[in-house]
Amino acid sequence: MYSLDINFLRDRPEYLKEQQQDKRSPKPTVSGSTPIIVGAVAAVALLGITFGAKVYLENENSKLAAQLATLDQAIANQEAQKAQIAQINQETEAIRSDTTALATVFNQITPWSALLEEVRERAPGNIQIENIQKVSIQLPPPDPSAAPADPNAPPAPTSVPGLEISGRARSYNDVNDFMLLLQNSDFFNGQDIRLVSANLQQSNTQVTTPTDSNIEVRLPPVVQFQVRSALNDKPASEILAQLRRQGAEGLVERIQFLQQKGVIQ
Numbered sequence: 417m418y419s420l421d422i423n424f425l426r427d428r429p430e431y432l433k434e435q436q437q438d439k440r441s442p443k444p445t446v447s448g449s450t451p452i453i454v455g456a457v458a459a460v461a462l463l464g465i466t467f468g469a470k471v472y473l474e475n476e477n478s479k480l481a482a483q484l485a486t487l488d489q490a491i492a493n494q495e496a497q498k499a500q501i502a503q504i505n506q507e508t509e510a511i512r513s514d515t516t517a518l519a520t521v522f523n524q525i526t527p528w529s530a531l532l533e534e535v536r537e538r539a540p541g542n543i544q545i546e547n548i549q550k551v552s553i554q555l556p557p558p559d560p561s562a563a564p565a566d567p568n569a570p571p572a573p574t575s576v577p578g579l580e581i582s583g584r585a586r587s588y589n590d591v592n593d594f595m596l597l598l599q600n601s602d603f604f605n606g607q608d609i610r611l612v613s614a615n616l617q618q619s620n621t622q623v624t625t626p627t628d629s630n631i632e633v634r635l636p637p638v639v640q641f642q643v644r645s646a647l648n649d650k651p652a653s654e655i656l657a658q659l660r661r662q663g664a665e666g667l668v669e670r671i672q673f674l675q676q677k678g679v680i681q
Contacts, residue, residue: 515679516679519674519679519680520680522652522667522670522671522674523651523652523653523671523674523680524651524652525652525667526603526647526652526659527659527662527664527667529662529663529664530603530658530659530662530663530664531548531579531603531647532548533662533663534601534603534658534662535548535579535581535598538594538597538598538601539583539594539597540590540593540594540597542585542586542587542590543583543584543585543590543591543594544583544584544585545581545582545583546582546583546584547580547581547582547583548579548580548581548582549579549580550577550578550579550580551577551578551579551580551644552575552576552577552578553575553576553577553578553608553644553646554574554575555572555573555574555575555576576605576608576646576647576649577646577647578605578608578644578645578646578647579604579644579645579647580612580642580643580644581642581643581644581645582640582641582642582643583640583641584619584638584639584640584641585638585639585641586636586638586639587639588614588616588639590639591611591614591639591641591643594643595609595611595643598643598645601648602648602650602655602658603647603648603655603658604645604646604647604648605645605646605647605648605649608645608646609643609644609645609646610643610644610645611641611642611643612641612642612643612644613640613641613642614639614640614641614642615639615640615641616637616638616639616640617637617638617639617640618635618637618638619635619636619637619638621635651680652667652671653671653675653680653681656668656671656672
């Protein structure tokens with residue numbers, strides 16, 4: 417006998433409608449290997465990015481290292497130049513100090529020839545100079561009642577250079593006139609001119625007379641004197657005119673050269 421297996425559900429309108437929809441829009445299917453491929457691609461891409469970033473960073477580090485080396489070299493060159501400049505400045509300062517010291521020596525010199533010429537010009541006609549010598553004149557001790565000196569200041573000198581002039585004069589007035597003329601000189605300290613001695617005595621000048629003559633010559637007495645004066649402490653740059661007048665051309669030219677260079681005023 418035959419049996420009939422009839423599914424009446426397929427003949428229902430709802431079932432037919434679902435089959436038609438399934439035919440029109442089939443559901444997508446996903447293969448089981450697709451996630452693995454996507455992960456591999458992502459890993460490769462990540463490795464590529466990492467390698468590229470590493471290469472880029474290495475290149476940038478190389479550039480920065482080169483720039484740093486260049487800067488280090490420039491700094492080293494600048495330090496060498498600074499050291500050289502400091503050495504030059506030190507040598508220049510040493511030369512300036514030596515020049516200033518030399519200028520100070522020149523500025524404190526009074527030529528011996530100029531002093532002799534000054535004394536000769538200042539001596540009156542009735543004065544006969546016999547001897548001139550340099551001496552050291554002792555200064556009086558400081559006044560104990562005066563204010564104390566600066567402890568950082570250099571010690572005060574105890575003596576000053578001076579001249580001692582010996583000669584003969586017709587009278588005491590001639591000696592006095594001679595001292596007044598020395599006081600007006602720029603080469604001497606007018607406040608420190610002293611009469612050491614003045615004695616009236618017979619002249620020892622020899623007068624020659626004929627051998628067959630009975631003439632007896634008697635010269636008037638003279639004043640044998642000794643005058644001492646301290647030299648003026650004015651720098652040579654302040655008495656250039658007087659130095660030039662007394663023939664100290666060499667010293668005058670040196671002082672003027674140092675003035676032009678600004679070493680002394």
